[in-house]
Amino acid sequence: MFGLANPQRFMSATRRLPAVLGVAAGLLLAAGVWLGFTAPEDYQQGDTVRIMFVHVPASWLSLAVYAAMGGASFFALVFRHPLADAAARAAAPIGAAFTALALITGSLWGRPMWGTWWEWDARLTSVLVLFLFYLGYMALRASIDDEQKAGRAAAVLALAGLINLPIVKFSVDWWNTLHQPASVFRADGPAMTADILTPLLVMGVAYTVFFAALWVTAIRAEVNQRRANALALRAAGGA
Amino acid sequence: MSAFLTLYRRELELAWGRGGGALLALGFYAGVATLVPLAIGPDPERLTAVAPGVAWIALALSALLSLERLYERDYEDGTLDLLALGPVPLTVVALAKGLAQWTAGGLPLALAAPVAALVLGAPSELAPLTFVTALIGGLGFAFTGGMGAALALGARRGGVLIAVVVLPLFCPPVIFGAGALEAMASGLNWTPGFAFLAAYSLGALALCPFATAAAIRNALS
Numbered sequence: 001m002f003g004l005a006n007p008q009r010f011m012s013a014t015r016r017l018p019a020v021l022g023v024a025a026g027l028l029l030a031a032g033v034w035l036g037f038t039a040p041e042d043y044q045q046g047d048t049v050r051i052m053f054v055h056v057p058a059s060w061l062s063l064a065v066y067a068a069m070g071g072a073s074f075f076a077l078v079f080r081h082p083l084a085d086a087a088a089r090a091a092a093p094i095g096a097a098f099t100a101l102a103l104i105t106g107s108l109w110g111r112p113m114w115g116t117w118w119e120w121d122a123r124l125t126s127v128l129v130l131f132l133f134y135l136g137y138m139a140l141r142a143s144i145d146d147e148q149k150a151g152r153a154a155a156v157l158a159l160a161g162l163i164n165l166p167i168v169k170f171s172v173d174w175w176n177t178l179h180q181p182a183s184v185f186r187a188d189g190p191a192m193t194a195d196i197l198t199p200l201l202v203m204g205v206a207y208t209v210f211f212a213a214l215w216v217t218a219i220r221a222e223v224n225q226r227r228a229n230a231l232a233l234r235a236a237g238g239a
Numbered sequence: 240m241s242a243f244l245t246l247y248r249r250e251l252e253l254a255w256g257r258g259g260g261a262l263l264a265l266g267f268y269a270g271v272a273t274l275v276p277l278a279i280g281p282d283p284e285r286l287t288a289v290a291p292g293v294a295w296i297a298l299a300l301s302a303l304l305s306l307e308r309l310y311e312r313d314y315e316d317g318t319l320d321l322l323a324l325g326p327v328p329l330t331v332v333a334l335a336k337g338l339a340q341w342t343a344g345g346l347p348l349a350l351a352a353p354v355a356a357l358v359l360g361a362p363s364e365l366a367p368l369t370f371v372t373a374l375i376g377g378l379g380f381a382f383t384g385g386m387g388a389a390l391a392l393g394a395r396r397g398g399v400l401i402a403v404v405v406l407p408l409f410c411p412p413v414i415f416g417a418g419a420l421e422a423m424a425s426g427l428n429w430t431p432g433f434a435f436l437a438a439y440s441l442g443a444l445a446l447c448p449f450a451t452a453a454a455i456r457n458a459l460s
Contacts, residue, residue, distance in 0.1 A: 077453075125410075125414075129407050129410050132403075132406065132407040133407050135403065136403050136404040136406075136407055139400055139403050139404065140390060140391065140394070140400065140403075140404055143391070143394035143395050143396060143397075143400050144391075144393060144394045144395075145393075145394075145395070146393075149393065149457055149458060149460070152453075152457040153390045153391075153392075153454055153457055153458070156386075156390060156450050156453055156454055156457075157390055157404060159450075160386065160408065160450060161407070161408075164407075167411075
């Protein structure tokens, strides 16, 4: 982690990473989609259960990306890791997009399943609050002109929002919710059979690799942006 | 200790003395509470159902009011720099400001909350619990709001930004406080919601000053 703190070393180490990860993500997504469409129908839900293969990994990622953002913010704040700040900033819009995807696909699934587009139960509400945390982070980051100050203030906010993660995860256990309880990440192990669990896990890995590809690309873009700004500043100062 | 008390008294006077004291917050609170029956109609049954919740929404929104002035004013005229250099640690400064915010704003609003709830049709047994939950919730609002205000120091469009940053943090006390009132109105046990509300507010009291101090130090650097 700290070996890659040097931006030069980070850039040279990750030069081919976005392409590799992108190709891997594409292959995994293709495999996941194929497995998802060839999985057996659910005896109750029929074909609509297949939305699960899009919705559930998106929800997993929305939590994981916030955790990554929180971790990066911690490193930025405490260890003053130079790339951690860029990493946190890069992760925020991606995480917000995953959260929005989870909310929208969940709504599309809820309509045939529960008869309603939206319900204010604990899981949906806490994920919506998670989305608001992402938006607040991005808004705070964008509103402060000084880049370093903005980064540090946003890092404090990201750490404060970490408390929402266990609330989202355990909301289906702590409250009476319409959303179904945990079926995969439980103390007793997954409650699904392999023919439904495998596509789900493949899609989960595919989404994670996809996120990694996007994240590394965005961090590299951030480093290049800062270099470009420095060059522009030097050119303006010299001229 | 005397420095802390002096600072607390100063903050209290600033929050209370200028602009009519608590009247501004109370006026806003009354305005919001009045908008609700105008919007959803005067049907008593519908109003009774939402009365505790509306009282809590108005509390959260009124708490947002004075947040912009809390640190921004001292930041602009240099007082925050002096406080940062002074004998009192910034954490204690944040504590004093939060407590003053609660005393000057939260307390009057906590007195107004049962009145609003009753006027909107809540049963009168709810009044004592409304007052106590509003009081404790106000503590949570003051400290998390103060943290948000410090984070947004020096930002453009500070007022709206503070609201965007702070409203997700206001969600848990609203959920638990209004939830406890709803539970009592339905005859269920209100103590779990109340306990979580108190836990949130005490946690905010304990942890937010540190985050607030870090944010102030960041803004002043």
